[in-house]
Amino acid sequence: MHAESQIREPLILGNPTYRKITDDIIAPIEGKANRLWYILFTISVLGFMWGIGCLSYTIGVGIGAWGSNNGVDWAWDITNFVWWIGIGHAGTLISAVLLLFRQKWRMAINRSAEAMTIFAVLCAAIFVTLHTGRPWLDYMLFPLPNQFGSLWPNFNSPLLWDVFAVSTYATVSIVFWYIGLIPDFAMIRDRVVKPKMKKVYALLSFGWGGSARHWSRFEEVSLVLAGLSTPLVFSVHSIVSMDFATSILPGWHTTIFPPYFVSGAVFSGFAMVLTLMLIVRKVYKLEAYITIKHVEYMNIVIIVTGSIVGVAYLTELFMAWYSGVEWEQYAFLNRATGPMAWAYWIMMTCNVISPQLFWFKKLRTSLAFTFVLSIVVNIGMWFERFVIIVPTLCRTYLPSTWNSYSPSFIDVGIFVGTIGMFFTLFLLYSRTFPVIAQAELKSILKSSGQEHKKLAEEHAH
Amino acid sequence: MITKNIIHGIFSDEVPLLEACKKLRSSGIRINEVYTPFPLHGIDPIIGVPRTRLAICAFIYGLIGLGLATLMMWYMMIHDWPNDIGGKPNWSYYFNIPAFIPISFEATVFCAAHGMALTYLLRCMLVPGAKAKNPDPRTTDDKFMIYLELNEEQSKKADEILRANGAEEINYKGTLVIEAKY
Numbered sequence: 001m002h003a004e005s006q007i008r009e010p011l012i013l014g015n016p017t018y019r020k021i022t023d024d025i026i027a028p029i030e031g032k033a034n035r036l037w038y039i040l041f042t043i044s045v046l047g048f049m050w051g052i053g054c055l056s057y058t059i060g061v062g063i064g065a066w067g068s069n070n071g072v073d074w075a076w077d078i079t080n081f082v083w084w085i086g087i088g089h090a091g092t093l094i095s096a097v098l099l100l101f102r103q104k105w106r107m108a109i110n111r112s113a114e115a116m117t118i119f120a121v122l123c124a125a126i127f128v129t130l131h132t133g134r135p136w137l138d139y140m141l142f143p144l145p146n147q148f149g150s151l152w153p154n155f156n157s158p159l160l161w162d163v164f165a166v167s168t169y170a171t172v173s174i175v176f177w178y179i180g181l182i183p184d185f186a187m188i189r190d191r192v193v194k195p196k197m198k199k200v201y202a203l204l205s206f207g208w209g210g211s212a213r214h215w216s217r218f219e220e221v222s223l224v225l226a227g228l229s230t231p232l233v234f235s236v237h238s239i240v241s242m243d244f245a246t247s248i249l250p251g252w253h254t255t256i257f258p259p260y261f262v263s264g265a266v267f268s269g270f271a272m273v274l275t276l277m278l279i280v281r282k283v284y285k286l287e288a289y290i291t292i293k294h295v296e297y298m299n300i301v302i303i304v305t306g307s308i309v310g311v312a313y314l315t316e317l318f319m320a321w322y323s324g325v326e327w328e329q330y331a332f333l334n335r336a337t338g339p340m341a342w343a344y345w346i347m348m349t350c351n352v353i354s355p356q357l358f359w360f361k362k363l364r365t366s367l368a369f370t371f372v373l374s375i376v377v378n379i380g381m382w383f384e385r386f387v388i389i390v391p392t393l394c395r396t397y398l399p400s401t402w403n404s405y406s407p408s409f410i411d412v413g414i415f416v417g418t419i420g421m422f423f424t425l426f427l428l429y430s431r432t433f434p435v436i437a438q439a440e441l442k443s444i445l446k447s448s449g450q451e452h453k454k455l456a457e458e459h460a461h
Numbered sequence: 462m463i464t465k466n467i468i469h470g471i472f473s474d475e476v477p478l479l480e481a482c483k484k485l486r487s488s489g490i491r492i493n494e495v496y497t498p499f500p501l502h503g504i505d506p507i508i509g510v511p512r513t514r515l516a517i518c519a520f521i522y523g524l525i526g527l528g529l530a531t532l533m534m535w536y537m538m539i540h541d542w543p544n545d546i547g548g549k550p551n552w553s554y555y556f557n558i559p560a561f562i563p564i565s566f567e568a569t570v571f572c573a574a575h576g577m578a579l580t581y582l583l584r585c586m587l588v589p590g591a592k593a594k595n596p597d598p599r600t601t602d603d604k605f606m607i608y609l610e611l612n613e614e615q616s617k618k619a620d621e622i623l624r625a626n627g628a629e630e631i632n633y634k635g636t637l638v639i640e641a642k643y
Contacts, residue, residue, distance in 0.1 A: 186601045207588070
């Protein structure tokens with residue numbers, strides 16, 4: 001039996017039996033939804049419907065329906081795309097990087113974080129497919145044999161790297177998630193009594209039986225998938241940042257972009273995980289498994305990545321000054337003092353100052369404060385992408401092309417629609433899927449359970 | 462013709478199960494399978510499960526992905542339709558490698574991950590519609606089971622060992638008749 005240091009706080013509170021863990025995880029699936037769930041679901045679906053309306057309108061009349069114009073040809077579409085993709089990164093980070101580092105606290109949150117990743121990538125995909133203008137021609141993004149000569153996509157372009165990176169990321173995340181879900185679906189299959197449900201979960205569980213041979217392969221697959229996903233997750237946002245960094249626009253053409261984007265992505269992703277998990281633990285009464293200590297660990301990640309983001313902002317400013325390139329200098333001066341300075345200062349406040357509050361233990365262990373701050377961070381990260389994209393494109397090299405930007409209500413509608421879609425999917429997921437990887441959680445009960453740790457300590461004296 | 466008893470030794474905790482496995486093995490009884498609700502670390506050497514070779518498969522699939530991506534980019538960018546992009550003509554693969562690294566990497570990961578996942582599912586016969594492989598449904602919840610196929614003499618010995626090591630239930634699930642092949 002693996003023993004854990006007494007200094008580490010327990011990850012499972014109270015003294016649940018294996019059966020109790022099963023019961024707690026299956027409760028939302030077997031039980032009926034409460035009123036709060038229905039209220040949230042209705043709001044989300046309404047937002048989603050509005051989004052579908054705006055999306056259909058865009059497909060019908062073209063992207064002229066957006067606020068984008070000749071100078072500012074990327075605006076909310078790419079802002080939202082980068083925002084959603086960034087949010088997705090926390091899921092893979094939690095399940096892959098923390099697995100490689102043997103961080104046991106990931107087990108209570110990895111399932112939902114990965115679900116969040118997949119839903120966020122779906123939302124991001126909407127914007128990239130739409131922003132091409134003619135989404136029905138998007139198959140041309142892929143290197144398919146064709147009758148245009150054959151005309152192939154340009155493999156030197158970061159935009160094409162992005163197509164490959166995001167599709168690899170989406171599919172590998174789904175596979176990683178599903179491999180982990182199979183044993184938990186089997187648990188539900190063996191547990192539920194309603195014949196229809198039993199049939200569905202039997203189909204989903206692929207006949208899993210939990211034999212020692214299968215578990216041994218399962219662990220190997222999880223470990224190797226984690227090893228593959230870790231560089232993958234870093235590559236995806238690096239490549240997203242190269243969409244900007246390989247251009248020649250002042251303010252975009254910087255080598256700091258890849259690490260800066262990756263840490264920003266993890267930063268916003270953890271914030272979104274916190275927003276969701278704080279609701280999930282409350283609504284489904286999972287406080288014994290997603291403890292204050294879990295929240296604190298995540299908040300520590302937020303301090304670290306938030307500080308990296310803060311340092312990156314300052315480095316950008318320093319490099320602009322130190323480079324002596326006046327266009328570069330102007331780009332940053334324009335961000336901080338130009339017509340969209342308000343966005344810059346919202347970004348600075350939300351991303352640089354607010355996470356530093358987590359240095360106070362009282363604040364990072366306060367659930368209410370964490371919840372508010374997790375939303376503040378995501379607002380800040382949305383503005384980061386907005387500040388990088390829009391003010392830069394408003395003031396490019398030629399003053400005759402200088403322009404302004406304001407979003408149309410279609411822009412807002414599609415964005416709200418993706419938020420609605422994200423929460424609709426997450427709410428449906430939380431009622432039909434095991435929200436905690438119960439098999440993994442059971443494996444740490446003896447080493448990290450509160451009662452077991454107490455017994456171990458008494459035994460030692 | 463050999464007749465074997467099918468025995469299910471059910472435990473409610475993993476520690477006595479591991480102990481029982483050790484005892485069974487040391488008295489020369491072959492353990493056919495162990496079913497548990499979660500991965501038990503350290504059980505593989507006890508019951509004689511060899512280390513899986515899936516990681517090697519993943520490596521090979523990764524190499525295949527890398528090869529396919531290289532072939533694809535060479536064919537499309539260098540051979541079939543070379544372009545001069547930004548004054549950097551696509552005349553040789555070698556000089557263009559830096560631009561091809563990201564997709565080479567993504568294709569490697571893509572093939573390694575999906576290839577390994579598929580191999581894993583097929584190797585374990587985990588496919589949609591497959592029958593549940595655990596003989597007792599409680600083993601996905603909170604019970605641990607040793608599954609044995611033994612002849613009369615060994616059955617008695619195993620029964621004793623299981624009982625002595627805290628098996629909660631010992632269920633006899635009929636007999637298995639194995640026809641001699643010669």
